[in-house]
Amino acid sequence: MKVFVTGSAGFIGSNLSGKLLADGHQVIGVDNLNDYYDINLKKARLARLTSQNGFVDVRADIADHDKIMALFAEHKPTHIVNLAAQAGVRHSLKDPWSYSRSNIDGFLSILEASRAHRVEHLVFASSSSVYGANKHMPFVEQESAEHPVSFYAVTKKANEMMAHNYAHLFDIPCTGLRFFTVYGPWGRPDMALFLFTRSILEGRPIDVFNYGKMQRDFTYVDDISVGIYALLKKPPTANEEWDANNPDPSTSGVAPYRILNIGNNKAEQLMRYIEVLEEKLGRKAEKNMLPSQEGEVLATWADASNLTRLTGYKPDTPIGVGISRFVDWYVEYYGVKL
Numbered sequence: 001m002k003v004f005v006t007g008s009a010g011f012i013g014s015n016l017s018g019k020l021l022a023d024g025h026q027v028i029g030v031d032n033l034n035d036y037y038d039i040n041l042k043k044a045r046l047a048r049l050t051s052q053n054g055f056v057d058v059r060a061d062i063a064d065h066d067k068i069m070a071l072f073a074e075h076k077p078t079h080i081v082n083l084a085a086q087a088g089v090r091h092s093l094k095d096p097w098s099y100s101r102s103n104i105d106g107f108l109s110i111l112e113a114s115r116a117h118r119v120e121h122l123v124f125a126s127s128s129s130v131y132g133a134n135k136h137m138p139f140v141e142q143e144s145a146e147h148p149v150s151f152y153a154v155t156k157k158a159n160e161m162m163a164h165n166y167a168h169l170f171d172i173p174c175t176g177l178r179f180f181t182v183y184g185p186w187g188r189p190d191m192a193l194f195l196f197t198r199s200i201l202e203g204r205p206i207d208v209f210n211y212g213k214m215q216r217d218f219t220y221v222d223d224i225s226v227g228i229y230a231l232l233k234k235p236p237t238a239n240e241e242w243d244a245n246n247p248d249p250s251t252s253g254v255a256p257y258r259i260l261n262i263g264n265n266k267a268e269q270l271m272r273y274i275e276v277l278e279e280k281l282g283r284k285a286e287k288n289m290l291p292s293q294e295g296e297v298l299a300t301w302a303d304a305s306n307l308t309r310l311t312g313y314k315p316d317t318p319i320g321v322g323i324s325r326f327v328d329w330y331v332e333y334y335g336v337k338l
Contacts, residue, residue: 002026004077006084013083014045016225026054028075032061037189062106072117082124092152103155111166121235126176128300129153138303141250150295168255173235180263180302184221185329200285210292214270215299217263220322223315227262230311263302280327
């Protein structure tokens with residue numbers, strides 16, 4: 001495969017790119033290296049890829065339509081994995097414009113390029129955040145997800161609708177993946193595990209929202225990448241059993257389109273997550289117990305059985321294993337002594 005990976009300097013994008021390269025595939029990695037978080041961390045991720053054969057490193061903003069079109073014309077990718085996005089639920093309350101540009105305009109650039117230069121499969125990142133106000137758990141793709149509670153989630157839901165439209169009009173096979181709280185080595189500094197680890201090691205209190213009464217389906221980054229990889233060679237087709245009178249929102253009767261959850265199939269208590277981190281660090285955290293924030297979903301839990309039925313793969317890394325690997329990486333990368 002020749003895979004066009006956007007967000008290649010990002011947490012998931014760099015991990016996936018490494019797996020593709022290790023198996024001999026070509027990767028055209030596109031990233032704009034924005035300053036939403038530490039650029040040096042992004043450069044360090046890229047350094048692990050640029051030393052490998054088959055990797056093309058490109059600086060570009062996916063919202064630059066002309067640039068993306070030119071890259072498709074030059075490299076002629078067979079597959080696309082769109083992971084570039086403005087991330088972060090809380091930040092979307094402060095700067096919605098950046099989310100519109102990257103997540104809406106940027107994704108439209110990818111769709112238009114896919115339309116102009118035929119690809120075998122477009123896989124794109126959605127989010128568990130789209131479930132929003134839904135309470136029935138575990139979350140299943142066949143249920144409606146029409147009530148997002150953050151603007152970040154709105155943009156991800158919009159991506160799903162945009163993909164369906166282009167799949168229908170232009171026969172572009174599209175798979176949207178709803179990621180559930182991804183964590184692990186080389187992670188994003190704005191995410192809970194990174195923030196907690198840094199604060200505990202520096203002797204500062206950690207902020208625990210909703211007084212710790214939160215659940216998350218914490219999913220290890222390697223499980224996410226393996227799931228994406230497994231799906232790349234399984235493009236969707238129109239669902240011949242789709243019933244317009246009882247529509248399944250995760251598939252389509254008129255388009256090669258599907259939506260899948262990709263999560264660890266287990267809801268973990270936030271306080272247990274913190275306890276496991278404390279055990280690994282050998283230190284107790286001082287906790288600021290705070291009310292929930294606007295736009296925050298209080299519980300997530302993925303039913304990923306559709307992913308497993310399709311690929312035979314089931315994400316299942318326990319948080320004890322995943323957190324341990326993250327701490328080992330953090331200690332080595334930042335030169336910390338425990």
